[in-house]
Amino acid sequence: MSDRADSHIHLFHPGYTAELPPTCRRINPDEPTLYEALAQKHNIKQALVVGYEAEEPYRGNNDYLATLIPTRPWVRAVAFFDNPASITVESLKSRQSQGFVGISLYQFDQTESRLNAVPDAVWRWLCDHRWLLSVNSTAEHWLPWQGILQKFPDLRLLVSHLGLPKIPATPELAAEILATVTNLAKFPQVYVKLSGFYALSNPAHDYPHQSGWPLVPVLLDHFGENRLLWGSDFSPALEFVSFRQTLDVLQHLPCLNPGSRKQIEGENLIRLLTEISTSQP
Numbered sequence: 001m002s003d004r005a006d007s008h009i010h011l012f013h014p015g016y017t018a019e020l021p022p023t024c025r026r027i028n029p030d031e032p033t034l035y036e037a038l039a040q041k042h043n044i045k046q047a048l049v050v051g052y053e054a055e056e057p058y059r060g061n062n063d064y065l066a067t068l069i070p071t072r073p074w075v076r077a078v079a080f081f082d083n084p085a086s087i088t089v090e091s092l093k094s095r096q097s098q099g100f101v102g103i104s105l106y107q108f109d110q111t112e113s114r115l116n117a118v119p120d121a122v123w124r125w126l127c128d129h130r131w132l133l134s135v136n137s138t139a140e141h142w143l144p145w146q147g148i149l150q151k152f153p154d155l156r157l158l159v160s161h162l163g164l165p166k167i168p169a170t171p172e173l174a175a176e177i178l179a180t181v182t183n184l185a186k187f188p189q190v191y192v193k194l195s196g197f198y199a200l201s202n203p204a205h206d207y208p209h210q211s212g213w214p215l216v217p218v219l220l221d222h223f224g225e226n227r228l229l230w231g232s233d234f235s236p237a238l239e240f241v242s243f244r245q246t247l248d249v250l251q252h253l254p255c256l257n258p259g260s261r262k263q264i265e266g267e268n269l270i271r272l273l274t275e276i277s278t279s280q281p
Helices: 031-042 061-068 089-097 111-116 120-128 145-151 215-223 243-252 258-274
Strands: 004-009 044-050 075-080 102-106 132-136 156-159 190-194 228-230
Touching (some): 004 228, 031 044, 031 243, 044 258, 061 075, 089 120, 120 145, 190 215, 190 258, 215 228, 228 258, 243 258
Parallel strands (some): 044 075, 132 156, 190 228
16 A cells, blocks of 8 residues: 555644534544544555634644644644734744644635735745645635735645535536636646545535536646645544545546556655755754
């Protein structure tokens, strides 16, 4: 079995609880222990852990991830910033000293004004250190990235969950639905995560998520197999599908062959992680 790498997971303490009562948080085993067992079973060597603190139950997630990084070599974490305009080079260096390898942004409003307020020094630092920029966004909120990437084309932008396009995505509408994402394909360091397929299904547990299938050939045509990344979206995905299904959905996609799946399931992300500068100059 080839080495795999997961481009999108979450690790919360005491556990993911959205849409569940607080007593249902996953405590024993905790999320890192559970994921570690799943990773061993599926030969996952590295996981990009996406920090998230936008809701009260998850405040302090960055600091929690900082405690995991030294003891779990497979944890490659990106630190959450609520507002990109608040990012400074000093804050990036501080997170770098804790072992983080990138930043996490969730942009669903005020995207253009907030991105335009980021100092050039921040974008330049991210490019120079080849840090990963994991972004959750959708539709027109991908448009402001055009200007940022034109100025900083080496920025390593990772588009989460296929760009969270509107559904259902028929073959006739797929290209139109994904236009704001595929317009970013001309920038060579933009990647797309094939993750969160359950979010493209109605109901979410409708595996193998055929409503999202027409999107993948469009992404493959624009980005190529070298710039697509598999992601499980552990542990939120487990409320709807099994962990095995987050991986096996790729087996169902007729546009992917064994060679392309090997790249998407691990080789592409492992290459990106290897290239990251983890020390300050």
